[in-house]
Amino acid sequence: MGRNPSADGSSAAVKQDRLSRLWERFSTGDVVILGPAITKESYGLNLCDDSGESILMDGVLMAFEGEFTRVRVGRHQGKAAPGRGPMVGELHLIQRSDIVRVSDKPPKLWGDAKSAMG
Numbered sequence: 001m002g003r004n005p006s007a008d009g010s011s012a013a014v015k016q017d018r019l020s021r022l023w024e025r026f027s028t029g030d031v032v033i034l035g036p037a038i039t040k041e042s043y044g045l046n047l048c049d050d051s052g053e054s055i056l057m058d059g060v061l062m063a064f065e066g067e068f069t070r071v072r073v074g075r076h077q078g079k080a081a082p083g084r085g086p087m088v089g090e091l092h093l094i095q096r097s098d099i100v101r102v103s104d105k106p107p108k109l110w111g112d113a114k115s116a117m118g
Contacts, residue, residue, distance in 0.1 A: 022096050023064055030061045031107045033100040034071065038092055040109075041074060056100060058107050059092065068093050075110040 026032070036054040040046050047055040059071035071092045088109065 001006075014015065017064060019064075022067065023069070026061055026064075026069070026099075028061050028063060031058055031102050031103040031105065032061060032071065032091075033058050034094070035098045035100055038071075038073075038094060038098055041092065042075065042090065047060075057110060058103055058105075060107055062091070065093070068095055069099075073110065074107050 005095050019073050036056060038059075039055060039057050042057060049055055049082040052097040055071055057059055062072050071094055073090050073092060074088055076088055
């Protein structure tokens with residue numbers, strides 16, 4: 001039994017339409033507020049402020065990859081090496097559900113895990 005090319009084209013068009021709607025309010029370069037699951041993934045723990053509210057990290061949308069997006073989080077990674085500053089940044093492949101909203105502020109530079117726990 002042969003494949004129906006028009007059915008494959010229709011399926012691809014439906015998928016493309018769904019992905020366009022999924023990411024319609026977002027553009028690469030947007031600063032976005034990320035849900036608590038990303039903070040936990042990044043630090044290995046949930047961060048809360050003094051009132052017990054979750055601290056939500058932010059990051060910059062770098063690329064869309066189907067149902068996922070790559071987000072760069074500015075974060076110190078280890079000690080500074082001689083002749084250069086500390087390593088910064090990490091990439092997360094996340095789903096749309098992990099994005100809370102677009103931010104109107106520049107992205108923060110988050111501390112390392114030791115300073116986050118202190």
